[in-house]
Amino acid sequence: MTGWRHSSLGIIDRSRPISFRWEGRSYRGFRGDTLASALLANGVSIVGRSFKHHRPRGLLAAGLEEPSAIVQTGAGAKSLPNLRATEVDLVEGLEAHAVNAWPSVSTDVFASLGLMKRFIPAAFYYKTFMWPGWELFEPWIRRLAGLGQAPDQPDPDTYEHAHEHVDTLIIGAGVAGLQAALASIRSGAATLLIEHDAVAGGRALGAEQSLSGTPVGSWIAEALAEIDAAPHGRRLMRSTAIGLYDHGLAAIYERSDPAGPPGAQGSLRGRLWKIRARRIIVAAGAIERPLVFSGNDCPGVMLASAAETYLHRYGVVSGRRIVLAANNDRAYRAAFALNDAGAEIVAVLDARPEADIGLLEIARERFPVHPETLPLRVEGRDRVRAVRPARLDGSGAMASLSEEIACDTVLVSGGWTPSVHLHSHLGGRLRWDDMISSFVPVQPSDVLSVGEAAGEFADLGRIRPIVCVETPGGREEETAFVDLQNDVTLLDVRLAVRENFRSVEHLKRYTTLGMATDQGKTSNINGLAILAAELGRTPAEVGVTRFRPPYHPTPIGAFAGHRIGDTLRPRRRLAADAAHARMGARMEDYGHWSRPAFYPQARETEREAVHREVCAVRTAAGLFDASSLGKIEVIGPDAGLFLDRIYPGSMAAMKPGRCKYAVMLSEHGTILDDGVVARLDADRFLVGATSGNAEKVAAHLEDWLQCEWPELRVMTIDVTTDWAVMTISGPKARLILAQLGASIDVSREAFPHLSVREGSLLGVPCRIQRVSFTGEVSFEISIPWAYAEDLHSRLMASGASLGLIPVGIEAIMTLRIEKGFIHLGSETDGVTLPDDLGLSGLVSRRKADFVGKRSLSRPEALRQDRRQLVGLEALDGSAPPIGAHVVSDRPDSLRGGAHSEGWVTSSILSPTLSRGIALGLVEAGRSRHGEIVILRDGNRVLKARITPPGAYDPSGERMHD
Amino acid sequence: MLLIDCPVCGQRSEDEFRCAGQAHLVRPGPPDAVTDEAWSAYLYQRTNLKGVSAERWLHEFGCRRWFNILRDTLTHQILHVYPVTEARRPEETGGGE
Numbered sequence A: 001m002t003g004w005r006h007s008s009l010g011i012i013d014r015s016r017p018i019s020f021r022w023e024g025r026s027y028r029g030f031r032g033d034t035l036a037s038a039l040l041a042n043g044v045s046i047v048g049r050s051f052k053h054h055r056p057r058g059l060l061a062a063g064l065e066e067p068s069a070i071v072q073t074g075a076g077a078k079s080l081p082n083l084r085a086t087e088v089d090l091v092e093g094l095e096a097h098a099v100n101a102w103p104s105v106s107t108d109v110f111a112s113l114g115l116m117k118r119f120i121p122a123a124f125y126y127k128t129f130m131w132p133g134w135e136l137f138e139p140w141i142r143r144l145a146g147l148g149q150a151p152d153q154p155d156p157d158t159y160e161h162a163h164e165h166v167d168t169l170i171i172g173a174g175v176a177g178l179q180a181a182l183a184s185i186r187s188g189a190a191t192l193l194i195e196h197d198a199v200a201g202g203r204a205l206g207a208e209q210s211l212s213g214t215p216v217g218s219w220i221a222e223a224l225a226e227i228d229a230a231p232h233g234r235r236l237m238r239s240t241a242i243g244l245y246d247h248g249l250a251a252i253y254e255r256s257d258p259a260g261p262p263g264a265q266g267s268l269r270g271r272l273w274k275i276r277a278r279r280i281i282v283a284a285g286a287i288e289r290p291l292v293f294s295g296n297d298c299p300g301v302m303l304a305s306a307a308e309t310y311l312h313r314y315g316v317v318s319g320r321r322i323v324l325a326a327n328n329d330r331a332y333r334a335a336f337a338l339n340d341a342g343a344e345i346v347a348v349l350d351a352r353p354e355a356d357i358g359l360l361e362i363a364r365e366r367f368p369v370h371p372e373t374l375p376l377r378v379e380g381r382d383r384v385r386a387v388r389p390a391r392l393d394g395s396g397a398m399a400s401l402s403e404e405i406a407c408d409t410v411l412v413s414g415g416w417t418p419s420v421h422l423h424s425h426l427g428g429r430l431r432w433d434d435m436i437s438s439f440v441p442v443q444p445s446d447v448l449s450v451g452e453a454a455g456e457f458a459d460l461g462r463i464r465p466i467v468c469v470e471t472p473g474g475r476e477e478e479t480a481f482v483d484l485q486n487d488v489t490l491l492d493v494r495l496a497v498r499e500n501f502r503s504v505e506h507l508k509r510y511t512t513l514g515m516a517t518d519q520g521k522t523s524n525i526n527g528l529a530i531l532a533a534e535l536g537r538t539p540a541e542v543g544v545t546r547f548r549p550p551y552h553p554t555p556i557g558a559f560a561g562h563r564i565g566d567t568l569r570p571r572r573r574l575a576a577d578a579a580h581a582r583m584g585a586r587m588e589d590y591g592h593w594s595r596p597a598f599y600p601q602a603r604e605t606e607r608e609a610v611h612r613e614v615c616a617v618r619t620a621a622g623l624f625d626a627s628s629l630g631k632i633e634v635i636g637p638d639a640g641l642f643l644d645r646i647y648p649g650s651m652a653a654m655k656p657g658r659c660k661y662a663v664m665l666s667e668h669g670t671i672l673d674d675g676v677v678a679r680l681d682a683d684r685f686l687v688g689a690t691s692g693n694a695e696k697v698a699a700h701l702e703d704w705l706q707c708e709w710p711e712l713r714v715m716t717i718d719v720t721t722d723w724a725v726m727t728i729s730g731p732k733a734r735l736i737l738a739q740l741g742a743s744i745d746v747s748r749e750a751f752p753h754l755s756v757r758e759g760s761l762l763g764v765p766c767r768i769q770r771v772s773f774t775g776e777v778s779f780e781i782s783i784p785w786a787y788a789e790d791l792h793s794r795l796m797a798s799g800a801s802l803g804l805i806p807v808g809i810e811a812i813m814t815l816r817i818e819k820g821f822i823h824l825g826s827e828t829d830g831v832t833l834p835d836d837l838g839l840s841g842l843v844s845r846r847k848a849d850f851v852g853k854r855s856l857s858r859p860e861a862l863r864q865d866r867r868q869l870v871g872l873e874a875l876d877g878s879a880p881p882i883g884a885h886v887v888s889d890r891p892d893s894l895r896g897g898a899h900s901e902g903w904v905t906s907s908i909l910s911p912t913l914s915r916g917i918a919l920g921l922v923e924a925g926r927s928r929h930g931e932i933v934i935l936r937d938g939n940r941v942l943k944a945r946i947t948p949p950g951a952y953d954p955s956g957e958r959m960h961d
Numbered sequence B: 001m002l003l004i005d006c007p008v009c010g011q012r013s014e015d016e017f018r019c020a021g022q023a024h025l026v027r028p029g030p031p032d033a034v035t036d037e038a039w040s041a042y043l044y045q046r047t048n049l050k051g052v053s054a055e056r057w058l059h060e061f062g063c064r065r066w067f068n069i070l071r072d073t074l075t076h077q078i079l080h081v082y083p084v085t086e087a088r089r090p091e092e093t094g095g096g097e
């Protein structure tokens, strides 16, 4: 209990008290507080438990770099895990608790058992992957190490995406950012200023400085007024630049104001901005570095600048008896300010020799200053009790141990690190600057960094680049933390170097240094300085790890935006959707289309319904909505020539009124798509594509047309959703169609298999194609999209007495497997050639060239052991599992175990034949008909006979009838 | 995320486009006269160069026109946008034949 609220300082609104709950207890704060400042003001020291060791942790920082105070707010579906207490705005009724602590943050069982200490050294994970086995440790590590709990219900809030174009985007509304914004606005540029914080001003907020002769508070207010008044100026608060991308794109996450309009269910929680800017100015400031000593994670150890912020902005004094440890001049500001506010400065420990301390004389008038001294360790477990300083020699090693100094707070400053992350996202280079002992952006680059982000510091003085006391063999290194959030110690870093992980990228991955949610904002530079010292190299030589987006943790929901659930993507509905619904169709998504899977009657199961539908097609007729089939018209004097070059079969020779089944190949010879190509006229073809593949096929045609043969007089039009298609299939199909009164003669003689006719039906144009995917006589009736429902109803009305029923995709799939017809994506994959499927008849031998032709004679295509399409008949009559492998008695040369000769691609229990039927791709399968093979799926093993594909009506008499 | 100046539609964001890799590939033929090695090179071998590269792009969610761009693969700067029928540009620092 050491932090306390000052009676007057700060810019909080003391007229608006707020009550909140932390770890189940009630506290009070004020409007303008963060959770962190309110906890500090209430004297709460322990605000977190560390990731691996469950050590008690206090507040290190006051801003987004906070590594330790990781909290979860709210409860149930609206609970938010892994927030930094420093950026949680205090609102009435806020409930928050620490993560990774049980039963509470102040009495954590795992820490008091001492279980975790020394149990998870660097690279523990990697080492146990090798031996004795990660699975032995995984369950309890997952329980003990970690962060917050993901809510177990869907997020009731919403997120949205927004786009903006500006001339100038300025990131950071501290003094440097405000100055840049004013200059930009005065030049007439459309300017957007964004700030992570809820208020502008940055570190200057509440400080007793003046700018251009004006007190800083008034200066900030005037700047904001000018920005807000300008018609071309705009600002976004609570908005964080999480990534910069090529050509001036910035990704910005804006959090909604928790104190804004009451958060009803489903309120907007955040907005992801994608902003294109002609010019980006990074004024993201800098982050203070801690010092590394034993117990530097103890509650009560805080960054000097954080103590200043808590004082100036929130009126909270961080302690009563304070020691400052630093290696630069700026840190003294905190000591003066806290002393003015009533805290006792017990001592200042400064790494530098007297001559380098710029403020030595003034400081010594007010408190003891110990030059060439840094803390070796802090005493105390749940709160700092004392500090044990060590005198340094010229090389930074310990010369002697000094007397213990009693205190309750240690403020630390190891120098300042410019926030170069955003500069680096765009590939900007970095340069080591000895003056500030950190990396700074090399400019000019794609963005302009200004102020402290560019490494411009006026008041650091001469810095001594030391972050820890060198103690040969001391036990201090075990509890001296480099990365507080991931619990990486000095010992871990040194162990990694001893185990030869000497590159900064290897060090990071081996120790997890800088890999926590804060991405090493307070630890990276210290880590690499220690690495450099161990290697006897300079930090510039060691370099820094690559910074990648996001700069700051961002809710996943922000990236999803509105694209969740039903709005993930447009659901494509068939034109006769309502008719299917009326008939009780079970609708399912196939690709992007919502289509009838089957039409259950009364209490039918799926299998019973599909069985009934299949039998109807085989004995009477079924009506199937095939509207989602791709339809692309290819028009022009050279259309035949063009399709001859595209398809392996002959198209130019086909007569108008005829159609044929064809496969489309890639240049690799593999099957891209299959479908029916019809010639409607001398210069007009209709290319059929499988459902969901229309866009891909249209793009393929256009690619060849535009890029390879631009001289051809051809155009393509995707008419997929211009025409609905109702397929009527079965022995009664012709009879039913004849009753409908189409202007087309549907007799056997006038309308043979594989022909196409145009005419009119129901008073509108129609087109009928005779092709079959079921093995029965089939007519595909195309009609303008808007008439689909009408046509469906008319067909049902006139066909019902002849046994016509609607059938869904599952029945169609069963019918085609009985026939041994392939389905793209089931019997084909990325390497399937036409001959593998027994389709070499579709490949012309006479044509000089077509897309993919040369690939069909490559050695790979001519191998004798290519997998070929076969039927597979389980000896026990069952349907073999899809994906079951055909197991060879030969060993596999690459992986060991048995060689796989192929697998089952489709499988059903055939209603027509009353037994299991499967298709598969099996090595040299066509020459192995009759052979018995072993099928294996997991632990299930069964025997099957290889047969020709197509168990039902192999000669195809029925569909030609 | 690139800003691409579509010859038909003007400047649009990269996510409306599809890149199909190296431009100016010459399709060898007739098939009977092409060796396995030459065909394989046409199918698979790409320069993947660091520098100014000619690429095929499609404005897929827009006008659906194909065009070529010259792009510096290091800086992502786009130097030129031109029709697929135009010959390769002198600025290009490499490319397959």
Ligand SMILES: [Zn+2]
Residues within 6 Å of the ligand: B006, B007, B008, B009, B010, B059, B062, B063, B064, B065
């Ligand atoms: Zn376009």
